[in-house]
Amino acid sequence: MPPRCSPASALFLPFLYPTLFRSLPRVPRAGLSTSAPASTSIVENGSDGTESSTTSEEIPVSRLNPSPDDYSISSFADKAKITILAGGGGHGCISFLREAFMADGPANGGDGGHGGNVYIQAVHGENSLHNLARRPIIRAGRGKTGQGSNRGGARGEDITIQVPIGTVVREIERIDPKVEENILYREARAKEREHAKLVREAEAAAQASEETGVGESEALQLNIDLPEPPEHPNAHNFVLYPGMSSGERRNLSLPRLSNRERLFAQPEPSIHLDLSVASPRPILLAAGGLGGLGNPHFVSKDRPRPLFATKGERAVRMQLELELKLLADVGFVGLPNAGKSTLLRALTRSRARVGNWAFTTLQPNIGTVVLDNHKGRPIIGEAPEPRKRFTIADIPGLIEGAHLDRGLGIEFLRHVERAGVLAFVIDLSAGDAVKALKSLWTEVSMYARMREDEEREREASERIDWQGDGTDFATGRMMVADLPEPATEPTGLYIAAKPWFVIATKGDLPGTEENFHKLKEYLDAITDGQEPHPSNVEHAWTEDCVVIPMINIGNDMK
Numbered sequence: 001m002p003p004r005c006s007p008a009s010a011l012f013l014p015f016l017y018p019t020l021f022r023s024l025p026r027v028p029r030a031g032l033s034t035s036a037p038a039s040t041s042i043v044e045n046g047s048d049g050t051e052s053s054t055t056s057e058e059i060p061v062s063r064l065n066p067s068p069d070d071y072s073i074s075s076f077a078d079k080a081k082i083t084i085l086a087g088g089g090g091h092g093c094i095s096f097l098r099e100a101f102m103a104d105g106p107a108n109g110g111d112g113g114h115g116g117n118v119y120i121q122a123v124h125g126e127n128s129l130h131n132l133a134r135r136p137i138i139r140a141g142r143g144k145t146g147q148g149s150n151r152g153g154a155r156g157e158d159i160t161i162q163v164p165i166g167t168v169v170r171e172i173e174r175i176d177p178k179v180e181e182n183i184l185y186r187e188a189r190a191k192e193r194e195h196a197k198l199v200r201e202a203e204a205a206a207q208a209s210e211e212t213g214v215g216e217s218e219a220l221q222l223n224i225d226l227p228e229p230p231e232h233p234n235a236h237n238f239v240l241y242p243g244m245s246s247g248e249r250r251n252l253s254l255p256r257l258s259n260r261e262r263l264f265a266q267p268e269p270s271i272h273l274d275l276s277v278a279s280p281r282p283i284l285l286a287a288g289g290l291g292g293l294g295n296p297h298f299v300s301k302d303r304p305r306p307l308f309a310t311k312g313e314r315a316v317r318m319q320l321e322l323e324l325k326l327l328a329d330v331g332f333v334g335l336p337n338a339g340k341s342t343l344l345r346a347l348t349r350s351r352a353r354v355g356n357w358a359f360t361t362l363q364p365n366i367g368t369v370v371l372d373n374h375k376g377r378p379i380i381g382e383a384p385e386p387r388k389r390f391t392i393a394d395i396p397g398l399i400e401g402a403h404l405d406r407g408l409g410i411e412f413l414r415h416v417e418r419a420g421v422l423a424f425v426i427d428l429s430a431g432d433a434v435k436a437l438k439s440l441w442t443e444v445s446m447y448a449r450m451r452e453d454e455e456r457e458r459e460a461s462e463r464i465d466w467q468g469d470g471t472d473f474a475t476g477r478m479m480v481a482d483l484p485e486p487a488t489e490p491t492g493l494y495i496a497a498k499p500w501f502v503i504a505t506k507g508d509l510p511g512t513e514e515n516f517h518k519l520k521e522y523l524d525a526i527t528d529g530q531e532p533h534p535s536n537v538e539h540a541w542t543e544d545c546v547v548i549p550m551i552n553i554g555n556d557m558k
């Protein structure tokens with residue numbers, strides 16, 4: 001019988017199930033060769049003479065030169081589109097006191113509970129949006145219906161969406177039933193006024209004919225032409241007593257509903273939040289609907305037993321776009337296989353994956369450099385207090401043409417877009433370092449320009465409005481509010497103006513010295529103003545462009 005697993009799939013088993021192989025003895029791995037990673041078959045053939053000849057040149061496995069399965073990986077998503085639904089209000093109750101010897105007890109229906117609100121909060125400890133990306137609809141609890149004996153319905157449960165710090169929240173669409181209702185109410189009121197005018201005219205004509213005895217036929221005609229009275233403008237907001245007789249239904253006069261005070265005002269459209277610091281308290285995104293009123297609210301001298309209550313408000317629905325831009329102090333930018341993750345592992349306790357092939361890193365990694373671990377510090381510190389730690393972001397490698405979606409594209413640059421300093425990691429053994437630096441800067445400035453364009457388009461689309469009341473889209477006209485023409489074309493200066501430096505890796509490999517000197521000369525020329533900024537953006541940062549050489553980080557960093 002043929003084996004169920006081909007040898008090729010056995011080769012990938014350590015990648016797919018690293019935990020199964022962790023207990024096996026570690027096999028020294030060729031640090032700089034492109035040979036296959038340690039596999040089970042090599043472990044079994046350890047006594048083979050051919051193996052021992054290759055291992056003599058191999059760099060021993062260490063924290064900085066880990067075996068391919070020694071890495072930590074977590075689910076990560078930096079974008080999510082979610083729909084949030086606030087809770088609808090519970091209906092008011094129609095109820096009357098029932099007691100012995102009291103035939104017609106007073107109204108005692110409770111109010112409906114208010115719907116739950118939806119909040120958002122940026123918190124420490126969250127570092128991905130993958131949970132939200134998997135749960136596209138988030139709804140708060142609905143308010144409970146009121147009960148008899150004046151018992152109010154319970155309030156709907158609030159919901160708080162916890163997101164990582166650095167999340168940008170944008171509202172894409174909002175459906176607010178209250179706005180729709182207001183439009184319908186205005187229409188119904190206009191019809192009502194029209195009808196009242198016709199009635200007044202008919203009455204006046206009838207009176208005139210009574211007085212003068214002429215024009216009787218006209219009055220009669222007006223009475224005949226009188227249309228059916230329009231429906232009460234708030235009719236759809238009421239719940240009627242189910243046991244109502246047809247007579248009661250005919251004589252029912254519903255009151256006008258006044259505007260009620262809200263405890264939580266609906267946030268103004270459109271929401272745009274940049275949660276770049278931890279939110280001390282949750283921020284309201286959508287307020288729940290108000291609960292309906294019970295029948296005791298409508299008791300009056302003329303209406304001692306109201307056979308109606310009001311419905312709870314329907315809930316607002318919003319579509320939001322969340323984008324996570326990791327906030328690190330230093331952002332590593334480099335071509336694939338330049339040694340970014342190795343450097344991150346060397347400087348921090350990150351367990352980013354390292355491998356001698358392109359695109360080892362598929363999602364951003366963040367590491368923290370601890371400058372002061374609170375040991376041996378005087379109790380009373382000197383002001384201003386020195387920085388205790390800073391963070392570094394390592395992103396997947398960029399290749400030339402990444403802005404055209406080559407390789408993994410340039411989308412990952414959003415995670416270094418807000419870094420205070422950019423560190424360009426350049427492999428000295430992989431050809432002309434100056435050319436590599438220039439092409440990296442080209443990609444970064446293309447990304448910055450794209451972002452500026454996007455931002456401008458978004459701003460313009462927010463200023464588009466509809467003429468008319470929004471009910472008739474056929475006659476409505478799209479209007480664009482006066483948008484000041486952009487002063488200049490997008491420049492990408494917001495990234496190019498950041499301080500930056502270069503880290504030149506693999507300086508231990510032969511033939512890299514000359515490349516390093518050329519790179520250093522080029523950077524000195526930029527600092528002296530003899531060469532333009534590598535991105536060719538005017539007024540970009542060129543104050544002190546330095547290059548830091550790194551020698552053999554993979555084994556023993558110098």
Ligand SMILES: Nc1nc2c(ncn2[C@@H]2O[C@H](COP(=O)(O)OP(=O)(O)OP(=O)(O)O)[C@@H](O)[C@H]2O)c(=O)[nH]1
Nearest residue numbers: 337338339340341342355359360361397506553554
């Ligand atoms: N000789 C030598 N090798 C190095 C040095 N730094 C890194 N390496 C090796 O270079 C290879 C690539 O390192 P990575 O850290 O995975 O590179 P990366 O830039 O993160 O690559 P991507 O994730 O694909 O973008 C690994 O085999 C490292 O051991 C160095 O200073 N000297």
Ligand SMILES: [Mg+2]
Nearest residue numbers: 340341360361
């Ligand atoms: Mg990497």
